[in-house]
Amino acid sequence: MIPIAEFRVPYTRFLDAHGHLASPPPDFQPHDLLPVYRAMALTRAFDAKAVALQRTGQLRTYPSSLGQEAVTVGLASVMRAEDVLLPTYRETGAMLWRGVRMQELLLYWSGDERGSDFAGPREDFPIAVPIASQCGHAVGVGFAFQYRRQPRVAVVTLGDGATSKGDFYEAMNTAGAWRLPVVFVVTNNQWAISLPARKQTAAATFAQKAIAAGIPGEQCDGNDILAVRDCIGRALERARVGDGPSLIECVTYRLSDHTTADDARRYRAQDEVSAAWALEPLARLRHFLVDQKLWSKQDEETLLADNQAAVSAAAADYLATPPQALSTLFDYLYAELPADLAAQRQQLLTERGQA
């Protein structure tokens, strides 16, 4: 027997758990990480605020990204503004980086459709709740870029659980066959609600799922912002110059419950969570920046205060947003409202004394 094909799955990590840099990625400028660090810290502050709002009855179900800030901010930080993001529900950091406003996210998670009509970035997709469905859309977006010969990339994010859906394989396969500019980012936070990743699949990595689609698959330490930016950055460059799609698996950990409607203590050991805290991305990056003399205790205090002020202001803005008009039940369903629906709209308004 001779091997007819052989494959390897590269792994990337630069910063170890203590923030020590073994060898830097090419063209590395440490001060580039300052805005990234700030955005990761803001994401964490926002998550905490959103959970607090939910706990006090001022927000509906919310999925925190606690512990995943390096992935979500990292991927957005290497995208270009003109690229298109197709996010899951746990991509707060990426959406904020790309210009979605905090009050818009809060509106969405309060059950207000206007949260998906964010002021920018206008071409990004709304949050996809049906797991993995966004993968197919990303292929279509990538096709449009290729068709128009635009050097733009569709970036789609999904979870470890989502890789079990056919949508994901179908999308990777099509993107590979047509060499489309798509980057699939799998955030392996090791849990899909109560199912641990090892019960999701028999595969040793999620990155290797790319192999059968004939596209590059790489794994990185998703708590190492340098690794995330390097791997996804290179995948974006390949896609942008016409070398086709890639899959990047970022290994991280969901430090929070699945959502505010979940209680993870029911199904996972506290030891595991405590151990994962030792690997979390924000402290790791801070240690590095402090070592580099790029960050001080004073900077940290200022940042925390600024972030608190920013999330509080956003929450106040959100809470002061007037409700949507009743007619919005109907107004955006079609470009032009059919007559029968116009009658239903009228019926609702009459019933509520708003006709």
Add this chain to the structure above:
Amino acid sequence: MNTLTLLDAINAALAWELAHDDNVVLFGEDIGKNGGVFRATLGLQERFGEQRVLDAPLAETQIAGMAIGMAAQGLRPVCEIQFAGFMYSTFDHLINHAARLRHRTRGRLSCPMVLRTPVGGGIHAPEHHGESPEAWLAHTPGLKVVSPSSPARAYGLLLAAIRDPDPVIFLEPTRLYRLLKEPVADNGEALPLGAAFTLREGCDVTLVSWGASVLETLQAAEQLAEQGVSAEVIDVASLKPLDMPTILASVAKTGRCVIVHEAARQCGVGAEIAANLASEGLMSLLAPVERVTGFDTPLPLARLEDEYLPSVARILAAVERVRAY
């Protein structure tokens, strides 16, 4: 007799059938250790083992597909789809295979599977978590479609669904999961599929509903009674096959009918009932059939959700119209 919620009743029916039929196997997302996101399968994995109560990978198409394979092999698969909004990718299997395996093979193979899923709005859950898909399913020849509106009916109908020789889609109204409690005899006795339940007798108007809307329909009947109007309330329960004789007999008595359902109006199951009334019950009708339904829009997100759902006020207004006709 224990007093059970609808969730408890489902759990009890599943446990009964697991205990009494080795062929019954449960699977779905997060149904094992976590007991399902609503806890319908709480404790069942612990009690019956991981061979019979399995956490499936996150793959609804696959969940439906393997249910068909198991069923063709004589097992009694009962799968759970976490929310009805995530069952749409199962339609390929349900429509192309589950519904017609018996028919295609001229009876050589069959598909005694059950697909359970929470349906309906009113709990202010996120997007896609409040769908009412019964009409899509009831439109599919070969499927049976059931939706209970009380703990006792949930218990009896779920047992019937699991024992039925054909595929049954079991739609559990999320809003009722913990809302109602009633004594339920956990004795393994099934209720018939394909039969409607008359929940309240009356002679002035027939109110027809199913699922969570039965709640508001009964409340409306109560208020009508205070006004001296006697409403008969029918819980259709089985959307396919549909028990038209019970509805026709009621309308023959009352002459007036209001159908209440949460799903969008156009091509909803209410339209099917109204069409049957028009063709078979025309001579007993004293007024046009009215429908109180969701609007022909997606279920709004939480903030506007309550504006969408059929309310007692809307039901009373419809009754007013058919009585004034």
